[in-house]
Amino acid sequence: MTDVYEHDTAPEGTARPRTVVVCGVGAVTAQGDTAEALWEGIRSGFSAIGPVRGMPMDGYGTDIGGEVETDRLPAYDYLASFGGSEREPAADFALLAAEEALAQAGITGLPAERWGVSFGSCNGGLRSAEKLARRTQDKSGGEDDGRHYLLVPPQAIAEALSGAFGLKGPSLSVNTACASGAHAIAHATESIRAGRADAMLVGGSDAFTETAWAGFTSLQSLSTKPAAPYSKDRDGLSLGEGAGMLVLAEESVARAAGAPILAEVLGYGLSADGYHATAPHPKGEGAARAIRGALQAAGLGPEDVDYINGHGTGTAKNDSAESNAVRAALGEAAGGAPLSSSKSMIGHLLGAAGAVEAIVTVQALVEQIAPPTANFTGVDPKCGLDAVPDADRAMAMDAALSNNFAFAGANACVAFGRPAGRRFTPAPEPAAEKIVITGFAAITSAGEGAEALWQAWQEGRPLGTEEGGLRVARADFDPAAYTTPAERRRIDRLSQLAIASSRMALEHAGLTADERVGVVLGTGLGPMRSIEQFLLPVLGGCPDHGSPAVFPNTVFNAAAGQVAMNVGAKGPTSTVTTGHAAGASALTVAHDLLVQHRADAVLCPAVEDLSPGVLEAYRGLPLFEDAGYTLAEGGIALVLERESTARARGAGILAEFAGHATASDAQGIGRWDDRGEGVERAMRQALAHAGVEPAELTAIWANAAGLGRADGPEALATGRLSAQADCPVHTPKRTLGEPVGAGAQLAALLALTSWDGGRDGGRGSGPVLINSSSLGGTHISLVLRPATEN
Structure with a gap:
């Protein structure tokens, strides 16, 4: 990745307290085991969705997905703390991505108590649970199998991250299905703004599981070809796996440490559809509330949104509902904000999607390039927005949104700003109240x-x-x-x-x-x-x-x-x-x-x-x-x-x-x-x-x-x-x-x-x-x- 912008100094008297910035990113995806590989693949429009080789695929709705193929292992031995012997891929992905993000941020000297972890996942250590269940069924389990149940809860990965890097501040895991990574960013942002932490290691991770493959097969949601979000011929999603981790820090802490300031977290919005267990509200009502909430918190008007990294799963209902939500939230300005989907090139990473797509959004701001939607076959009138088809687009952008919407109607939108760009005026801090x-x-x-x-x-x-x-x-x-x-x-x-x-x-x-x-x-x-x-x-x-x-x-x-x-x-x-x-x-x-x-x-x-x-x-x-x-x-x-x-x-x-x-x-x-x-x-x-x-x-x-x-x-x-x-x-x-x-x-x-x-x-x-x-x-x-x- 190139061209990190130096953070400009706000005019005297206008500095905003507890501004949260992104100063390090790391990723493990089907594009490769670095954030640079992720960005280069995404911006070039290369779809890394292909045949899955790491698990048996007979009986599923498709045999293609965005599979991680790295052989690298994290430096931290998380099995040692409980005497385990079998690795959990979701933990490995998270730790590898975290190593990269922390190395890029380079923040040293901050007390361990001022560092926290906010981790999102859909499945946590479910792959470990599946292996244990299978061995129980066929009576082939080992003597230490019982210990590996400790790997199953999502919080175990959050605590592995805390242990790996000695982070003693707030630690939580959040599980809002496909919006988990975005929720992790939102909750971490609040921890920093409230002064409970000065820096947070934030992100999400999910590995392929038999449960997810069988589940989306049962819903007939999987495509037999790489997903084509927002396209007229789209017919389903492609599953992916991997992790994305970001280092968020309070601005003055990042500047004092000489950390690169990639972007600013301007604000976020969360909402519930309250509509259906799996399908979004067709008019995107809940998602539109989340987008409006992010705009209000960030001090953005609809016309200020230069780019949107969309949820864009490739399913008929999700893509049209998201498009309706964007139109409802942005009004006439929706037509001028390109909306593209990274899932067309890495698959749907479930709980990690919000974090990985936030990294893509940040890098789009850094390089002033709107990444494309791959596999595009033509505009669907039910979507109708500018999906940046097939090729990236150089353009000036100061503010961008990252959308993530999930099963059970959990909606999240995070607004990021280019630190060298024009200043926006966020909503004033509310008066203190009990x-x-x-x-x-x-x-x-x-x-x-x-x-x-x-x-x-x-x-x-x-x-x-x-x-x-x-x-x-x-x-x-x-x-x-x-x-x-x-x-x-x-x-x-x-x-x-x-x-x-x-x-x-x-x-x-x-x-x-x-x-x-x-x-x-x-x-x-x-x-x-x-x-x-x-x-x-x-x-x-x-x-x-x-x-x-x-x-x-x-x-x-x-x-x-x-x-x-x-x-x-x-x-x-x-x-x-x-x-x-x-x-x-x-x-x-x-x-x-x-x-x-x-x-x-x-x-x-x-x-x-x-x-x-x-x-x-x-x-x-x-x-x-x-x-x-x-x-x-x-x-x-x-x-x-x-x-x-x-x-x-x-x-x-x-x-x-x-x-x-x-x-x-x-x-x-x-x-x-x-x-x-x-x-x-x-x-x-x-x-x-x-x-x-x-x-x-x-x-x-x-x-x-x-x-x-x-x-x-x-x-x-x-x-x-x-x-x-x-x-x-x-x-x-x-x-x-x-x-x-x-x-x-x-x-x-x-x-x-x-x-x-x-x-x-x-x-x-x-x-x-x-x-x-x-x-x-x-x-x-x-x-x-x-x-x-x-």
């Missing part, structure tokens, strides 16, 4: 409602029963009370839990969902029941037996999409998969969206469903030898709002969400710092964010769930916090079970209930600290204040 909790709901093995949960905890009544050597607490509820028979035929148990808890929480808050209400869902395990239901017939030797009714439920964000469809919440939507800390991560993302006025309210369900395969994985993991550990299911939802909007509608305010922080141990997959250093940093930073001294705390709700290697470090960290000697440290998960990603919501409900009616043991209401941690050393702390303090 974020409050106005509603909640719980479905757990204790029953429905917070009161049932409170009573079980107060009685010290252990929940659950033994299931094959594990203690499991099942959530027992009647989905018929919340969904119709027709709806239940299309959705899995995870989505049923999400819909039910969300409906209950909205009712408790007295809130009607609309386009200003978002959904941020947390799940550590995701739709594993649906994945098993879909995958097992495929592994049985029948790729064409994958069910088209089940496949849409196999993406992690299916549940959030179903919530949006069923309750009408069409604001920003995201799904975070930060392992056992996923619910806490969802709350932090929702908090940041509200602070920036991206929504008036955000619904935050945390849901987990324990499938047979999940339980088998936990039995095989070398972490759960401790007695007294209980796995729990549940759906627990909170409603967050800005204080002004809550008061304007006369809502009851239950608590203030006063502060939060995320820290990583950076010890690698499946490992914690045994001194509790990361936990302590998260707690102290959250208290500082909330303006609360440790001595002011009236309770600490610990992450402890009966797992010695995690509980011990947390206890050490809590002991160093200097809270009052009589400040209780509550450990409800030791009684009620570990609800995987819903732990933070569980503790929040108990804290809220303790303030209701003076049930806090006579200590008096005051701020509390809630801890939540993943199995790989990602720690999130939240600070809540009772409503009586407002």
Whole structure:
């Protein structure tokens, strides 16, 4: 790549605080194993989609795709942290791309605590899960197979990235299917702008999986020739694999380090269609809202958009819906903004698409070249925009958009600016405002409602029963009370839990969902029941037996999409998969969206469903030898709002969400710092964010769930916090079970209930600290204040 533009200095008095810039990129795709190879292939219009050789292709709708063919391996041995022996390709791709991006950025001297990771993926380590499942079926597994379950969750790759480069700041994984990479950029941008990190390693990765190939075959979405987006003769998409990673940094940090400044992240927009599990809204209504949101945040008018790197899958419905969205968002200016698709040359990289296509967009700005759409056969009137057919186009451009739209109606648009170009005026920073909790709901093995949960905890009544050597607490509820028979035929148990808890929480808050209400869902395990239901017939030797009714439920964000469809919440939507800390991560993302006025309210369900395969994985993991550990299911939802909007509608305010922080141990997959250093940093930073001294705390709700290697470090960290000697440290998960990603919501409900009616043991209401941690050393702390303090 060539010609990096020097960042110009804004006129005196007009500098914008916490400007986010791109100062390094790396990629592994079918074009090659560098970002330079990606750009050179894309700009030349070369389609690298061809016969797939790395996995058996019999029985699928096509045998071509954008396959990665590199033999290079990353320098970091992520298997060493847990004693594994078999590599996960999605992790390899991410680490290789990250090495390149960090080398280009060249930022040194920045404290590890000021570096974070934001990682997007559709499938995470699903290829590893497929191999393990196949070996279980044919009884050919090895002695260390159980350890490799640690590679399956998307958060494992985020934690491998943290461990590889010693990045100890915020760490999260986001899974919004084909928009995951773009969401990762959006959430990282907020972390930098809020001052929680100075630089973030950001991107996405996905490898070919049997699930994806069989799934898109079942939907009859695959083309037998390289995809031809926006063309009149297009007949489907081409799958691809690979990774894209970017280094985002606060502008002054990048300049001080002498880093190349490739582009500026001007803004982003997120939305939900609330329309269909797989098909986009035909008029592109949700996608148009995301584009408008990006323009507003960036301070761009429709006429300022010089180029759009489109979602452009090559399917009939997606391409026409995107074209309609662009016209709806840009109006008459749509005809003057070239719209091209990189997927025509590398395939659809699913969760990595947003990151890889952001790199292409950035390089288009750097070199002032609009890359082409390959394989173009002529304009389809249903699309009708300028698709830059076949050959690149030199043109002046100062601002460009990158579109990514996904299953379950998750939409994202990121706006990038040329740093040497003209200055745009972004929307002013909103006035500081409190974020409050106005509603909640719980479905757990204790029953429905917070009161049932409170009573079980107060009685010290252990929940659950033994299931094959594990203690499991099942959530027992009647989905018929919340969904119709027709709806239940299309959705899995995870989505049923999400819909039910969300409906209950909205009712408790007295809130009607609309386009200003978002959904941020947390799940550590995701739709594993649906994945098993879909995958097992495929592994049985029948790729064409994958069910088209089940496949849409196999993406992690299916549940959030179903919530949006069923309750009408069409604001920003995201799904975070930060392992056992996923619910806490969802709350932090929702908090940041509200602070920036991206929504008036955000619904935050945390849901987990324990499938047979999940339980088998936990039995095989070398972490759960401790007695007294209980796995729990549940759906627990909170409603967050800005204080002004809550008061304007006369809502009851239950608590203030006063502060939060995320820290990583950076010890690698499946490992914690045994001194509790990361936990302590998260707690102290959250208290500082909330303006609360440790001595002011009236309770600490610990992450402890009966797992010695995690509980011990947390206890050490809590002991160093200097809270009052009589400040209780509550450990409800030791009684009620570990609800995987819903732990933070569980503790929040108990804290809220303790303030209701003076049930806090006579200590008096005051701020509390809630801890939540993943199995790989990602720690999130939240600070809540009772409503009586407002």
